Amino acid sequence: MELIQQLVNGISLGSIYALIALGYTMVYGIVRLINFAHGDVFMVGSFVGFYAVTMLGVGFFPALLLAMASCAVLGMIIERIAYKPLRNAARIAVLITAIGVSLLIEYVTIYLRGAQPEAYPSTLLPDRNLELFGVVISSQSLFILGTSLVLMVLLQFIVHRTKIGKAMRAVSHDAEAARLMGINVDNTISATFAIGSALAGAAGVIFGIYYTKIEPLMGILPGLKAFVAAVLGGIGIIPGAMVGGLLLGVIESLVSGLGYSLWRDGVAFVILILILIFRPAGLFGKNVREKV
Amino acid sequence: MKKKRAAGVFFSLMLTAGLLAGCGGNQQGGSSSGGNGGGGGGGDVIKIGANLELSGGVASYGQSIAEGLDLALEEINKEGINGKKLELVKVDNKSEAAEATNGAIKLISQDKVVAIIGSATSTNTLAQVQVANDNKVPLITPTGTNPTITNKDGKVNEFVFRTCFIDPFQGTVAAKFALNDLKVKNAAVLIDSSSDYSKGLAASFKEAFTQGGGKIVAEEAYVAKDTDFRATLTRIKSANPEFLFLPGYYEEVGLIVKQARELGLNVPIMGGDGWDSPKLVEIAGKDALNNTYITNHYSSGDPDPKIQEFVKAFKAKYNKAPDAFNALGYDTAYFLADAIKRAGSADPVKIKDALAQTKDLQLVSGTLTLNENHDPVKSAAILEYKDGQQQFKTKVNP
Numbered sequence: 001m002e003l004i005q006q007l008v009n010g011i012s013l014g015s016i017y018a019l020i021a022l023g024y025t026m027v028y029g030i031v032r033l034i035n036f037a038h039g040d041v042f043m044v045g046s047f048v049g050f051y052a053v054t055m056l057g058v059g060f061f062p063a064l065l066l067a068m069a070s071c072a073v074l075g076m077i078i079e080r081i082a083y084k085p086l087r088n089a090a091r092i093a094v095l096i097t098a099i100g101v102s103l104l105i106e107y108v109t110i111y112l113r114g115a116q117p118e119a120y121p122s123t124l125l126p127d128r129n130l131e132l133f134g135v136v137i138s139s140q141s142l143f144i145l146g147t148s149l150v151l152m153v154l155l156q157f158i159v160h161r162t163k164i165g166k167a168m169r170a171v172s173h174d175a176e177a178a179r180l181m182g183i184n185v186d187n188t189i190s191a192t193f194a195i196g197s198a199l200a201g202a203a204g205v206i207f208g209i210y211y212t213k214i215e216p217l218m219g220i221l222p223g224l225k226a227f228v229a230a231v232l233g234g235i236g237i238i239p240g241a242m243v244g245g246l247l248l249g250v251i252e253s254l255v256s257g258l259g260y261s262l263w264r265d266g267v268a269f270v271i272l273i274l275i276l277i278f279r280p281a282g283l284f285g286k287n288v289r290e291k292v
Numbered sequence: 293m294k295k296k297r298a299a300g301v302f303f304s305l306m307l308t309a310g311l312l313a314g315c316g317g318n319q320q321g322g323s324s325s326g327g328n329g330g331g332g333g334g335g336d337v338i339k340i341g342a343n344l345e346l347s348g349g350v351a352s353y354g355q356s357i358a359e360g361l362d363l364a365l366e367e368i369n370k371e372g373i374n375g376k377k378l379e380l381v382k383v384d385n386k387s388e389a390a391e392a393t394n395g396a397i398k399l400i401s402q403d404k405v406v407a408i409i410g411s412a413t414s415t416n417t418l419a420q421v422q423v424a425n426d427n428k429v430p431l432i433t434p435t436g437t438n439p440t441i442t443n444k445d446g447k448v449n450e451f452v453f454r455t456c457f458i459d460p461f462q463g464t465v466a467a468k469f470a471l472n473d474l475k476v477k478n479a480a481v482l483i484d485s486s487s488d489y490s491k492g493l494a495a496s497f498k499e500a501f502t503q504g505g506g507k508i509v510a511e512e513a514y515v516a517k518d519t520d521f522r523a524t525l526t527r528i529k530s531a532n533p534e535f536l537f538l539p540g541y542y543e544e545v546g547l548i549v550k551q552a553r554e555l556g557l558n559v560p561i562m563g564g565d566g567w568d569s570p571k572l573v574e575i576a577g578k579d580a581l582n583n584t585y586i587t588n589h590y591s592s593g594d595p596d597p598k599i600q601e602f603v604k605a606f607k608a609k610y611n612k613a614p615d616a617f618n619a620l621g622y623d624t625a626y627f628l629a630d631a632i633k634r635a636g637s638a639d640p641v642k643i644k645d646a647l648a649q650t651k652d653l654q655l656v657s658g659t660l661t662l663n664e665n666h667d668p669v670k671s672a673a674i675l676e677y678k679d680g681q682q683q684f685k686t687k688v689n690p
Contacts, residue, residue: 002530005555009522115386116351117543119574129554136555211519212575213547215349221517256523262485262513264523 001134006257007250012141014249016207019148020226021233021241022155023199029159029236030172030192032091036098037078038200039223040105043216045071045201046208047109050118060124060209067205068198075197076190084186102223109216117215120208140210147206151199152242159238164191221265228272234282243283337379338638340628341399343410343420348387349516350541352569353412353617357434358382360621361409363609368629374636378629385411389419396420400427406638407432409624412617413541414438414459414489424451430644432628434620435565435589437462438488442666451640453647453666455624455657459489462564462587463496463539465672465688469585470535471504473686474560480510480533482524482548484540487516493539493564501537509533514544521548522555529557541566546575553580565589568616568682578680585685589616590657591673593684602656616657623655 020042027035049067052058058066082101086094128139159165167188170178179185207222208214226241229248233240248268255267275282342361345354361380369377381403385392392411399405400423407430411417417436421444424431432453433441439458442449470476479501484490498508510531512524525548528536536552538545538561545567552561562585573581592603592613602622606614614622630653631646632638653660658670671689675682 002526005526006523009520009526013520013522114351115348117349117571117575119546119571122577129556131556138554211547212550212577213519213543215543217517218519253523257527259512259527261524261527262515 002257004133005135006253008135008137008141009257010250010253011246012138012144012210012249013253014229014246015141015145015148016203016210016222016245017226017229017248018242018245019144019151019203019206020200020222021229021245022148022152022238023196023203024223024226025230025233025235025238025241026155026159026199027192027196028230029238030168031083031189032172033083033094034098034227034235035193035196036095036223036227037101037105038196039219039221039226040102040109041071041074041078041197041219042200042204042207042223043109043214043219044074044105045204046214046218047113047118047204047216048201049205049208050120050214053121053124060205063124064202064205067201069201071201071204072194072198075193075200078197079190079193084189106216106219113216115216117213120212120214122212124209144206144210147202148242148245151202152238155195155199156238158195164188168192225268228268231272231282232275234285237282237284240282240284247283336375337377338373338632339379339381339403339405341396341403341405341408341410342380342382343385343392343395343399343408343416344382345387345412345416346382346384348385349543350387350413352542352571353435354384354387354410356615356617357410357412357621357624359610360434360606360614360618360623361625363606363618364622364625364629366609367605368625373629373633376638378625378632381405385416387413387416389415392416392419393423396423396431400429405429406632406640407628407643409434409621409628411436414441414492415487417441418488421449421452425449428644429640430628430647432624432647434624435617437565438492439665439667440488448665451644453627453662455620455627455655455660455668456565456589457670457672458667459492459564460496462672463493463498464500465587465674466493466537466562466564466585467497467500467504467506468688469587469674469686470501470537470560470562471506474535476506476534476560478507478509478533479535479537480512480528480531481508481537482521482528482540483511483513484516484544485513487541489541489564489566490539494537497537497539514548516541516544518544519547521551525552525555525557528552529555533559535559536561538563539566542569542572543575546572549576549584550580558583560585562586565616570615573677573680581677581680584677586675586677586682587672587688588675588682589672590619591616591675591682591684592619593682594673594687598654599656619656623657623660626655627653627660 024038045067048070049063052063052066082097130137167183170183171185171188175185229244230241233244252264255264344358345351365378383395385395399408409432412435414436417433430451434455437456437459442452481494483494510528560583565588567586631643635642635646650662660668663669671687673687674685676685
């Protein structure tokens, strides 16, 4: 029974990682940039949702949409100001800039509202516990898993079945050639950041509801874990992020369940190292990498 | 990548703090020969410093202490001490140890205070101990309960004092309460392994609990800033404890209590004064907090007239009931004022001597007498959470 409960715990934790990893992996898949500020956009989304609920008094869905919209705008602004001027620079320069943006968002948030935590109102979503043979499953964790799956399918659809998705894949394949074909590369990249950041915003609101406590540095660790999840599944591959997230959540729960709770984060990063050494393309990666 | 960068930032901060600490010490060493009394003692005011967590992770502790201090100083300054008034200089240490060290240096070298009050947590207070000893300025922590603050490896820190009881006492009281009042035979312990405070309470709880005939069936740990404790709690639940001892700070404790109740771990949960924050109720939720207990320095529900008088004055100024941090902040101001009065001067060394001799001082959080380790000997209150409200359960004497 304990083992099954640990699996359930792991899947609910993994759904959160998956939710954040989707945006990570999508941006990487299109522009080949590991957007380290993703975890902080997630944090901003969480706070936008919180203030929407507590100050404007709106319900769950308006708050979610508001958070997604603000994060989409924030994502586009970050891309225009910080990444676009570096589009032809070495990749390491962009990576370092991403870290700078991440710190900037964290500390501007602290400057604006202080570092004290906030608690999400508990009445936003119904929270019932289902008990099956002694295993407790919270309705919220099912909801999170469902949301992640829906968003994953939606993202797959956008990337593979829509016009903008086609443009994204073309830009990802060869930006110069895409430009010659009449695709507006700048707008396409902006759209990529908007969608990826909106996903982070949604994850932020859902995280807030599930874990109650939010604070300005909350994006760092989940952001890193989501990065591990994305690499585990094969960075750039959308279903890979989902599977990587769930797998990482389950592994972490099992490690804690065996009594090594202090090793949990360590194990997550050991996985990252092992994957990078032995299977850099990730679990879903192929030799000829499929472009998203 | 990011981990590395965080570590880099951390180490460079530590390095800077270390350098600054060195500078501060030298500066003061130079100036003390030129006469120390010219600073805080001069004029009609005596400057005292407060180095508190006014922002950051445990901001609610520091803000509460500051409220208590402000109220006490208002009362003290009505009469004045030996014809002088006390002036409080506050610095915010952002709930970080390196900032606490910097704050202490600033208070001593720039503001020339005669004594420092702070900080709220043990870790941040420990970060100032060296500075206080080196510069010969008394440091009084209102709520830092770790024993090593005043006494390290059997050696008393000459210039460091506290207004609260120490960790072993809280752990022992909790163990006795669990065994005698709740009548449990086995317990689980969940520790914040990144906190000296949490480890200190847990160690004394385990000792007293096993000595009293109880059994520790599970012992698990987490680190501050974790958010998901379900896996660890599932493991604890499968050990079937009758009681969970959870010494930690409110941010994580709130989440742990919430998640424990979700998983059906409905046993009594008990912690220390680190739980005492209004945020705890917001994070955990009222229902989850039922059947939880804390040891604390004082309770506003205590019928003692001295306490009720303070509660009335506090309510008149802030329009809310004072918590233990408010009370200890208030008491610390009186503790220091009493010593300055007896010292008859604003010389930090004389104040230090007077502080060490404090005996039978009537304070809100009990009658304070310092032992040879500069630790107060006084009573603890046990509170129970009912529908999100703290209720006074009983008082335990040392």
